[in-house]
Amino acid sequence: MKSEQQTLSEIYRRYYHQLTGYLCKKFSFSRMDSEDTAQTAFAKFAALPNANSIDNPGAFIYKIAQNVALDRKRRSTVRQRYIEEQGYINEEADEEYHEIDPERILLASRRLQVLSDTLSRMPEKRRNFLLMNRFDEVTNVEAAKRSGISEAAVRKHIAKALLECKQALDAESYE
Template sequence: MMLKRRDSFLKESYQRYRDELYRYLRRMVNGRSQEAKDITQMAFTRLAALTDPQTLRNPRAFLYTTARNIVIDRARRRQVKAKHMEEVPLESWHEPGHGISPEHIALDRERLAVLKTVIENLPAKPRRIFVLNRVYGLSYREIAEEMGLKEENVKKHVFRALKKCTTEMAKIYKNSAPSTPTDEMPKSSK
């Protein structure tokens, strides 16, 4: 029953907002049709990835915010890539030290799997808030409005989840532990 409701919600949202979101994105990406299609699909994929997307008060706002954040992230990546392309001469790319070793990739994958497990073990509400903020890029305010919470409570949930992730990762990787966050609440709007 719950699965049918979820599927119905996703199908209805896709039919209702897809074309509108695509047109908005096409304007945002200067008419690049394929990029607008890709980002539209990514936004809906992120909606579908939510545990209970049908509980969103405003799925349209979620889709637009998610899509806008994807556009911004892509632009940032292009800038970083362009900067690094200028800094590293093309002829040196094949030299040792300019690539990522298989060991480094394996270690990163292992750490990501551990982090994923830590996040999955968070209680449902803090996990959802943390994922909306850190994975989907929603601001504290946007999450507060979406979930009917005070912005300050959203900040606390994100901070506690970050602290838990950092602590758990430090227990596992004592030699290469990330720095732990301070006991001070974050001041940014994200």
């Protein structure tokens, strides 16, 4: 076990700084994002049961890091697209979006109240599945196991809950 840790430590020292520089350049990551990505890659590498038997650990870690970086980019793109589709960003005045003003605070407060009211009116099971999924990050499979119903039923409950929330927000006038 000692030799495995030493080997991993040596690999880390040898490739970490090169890898973070590569990630900054290749994926236009900030230094912090490249460090997080490299750290995740090394953690995944360390978790492999046969890490010490890999012929070229540097290339393997680079490949893991590329996959992690691509996943980060995809998630970021999906998140950004969702934000834009929901109208949260005013493309003409993007800087205003980041300003905190009383009007935005009031709007957010109203939206939060609408969601809270909607959640309180939902059947308990539906509300719990939504909260587990979105806030506790419980997968549909895990929620199904916990509750003793099928994964498909859990998905339907979550979909209905999300639809109710969307309809409530759409029906509310915020002016």
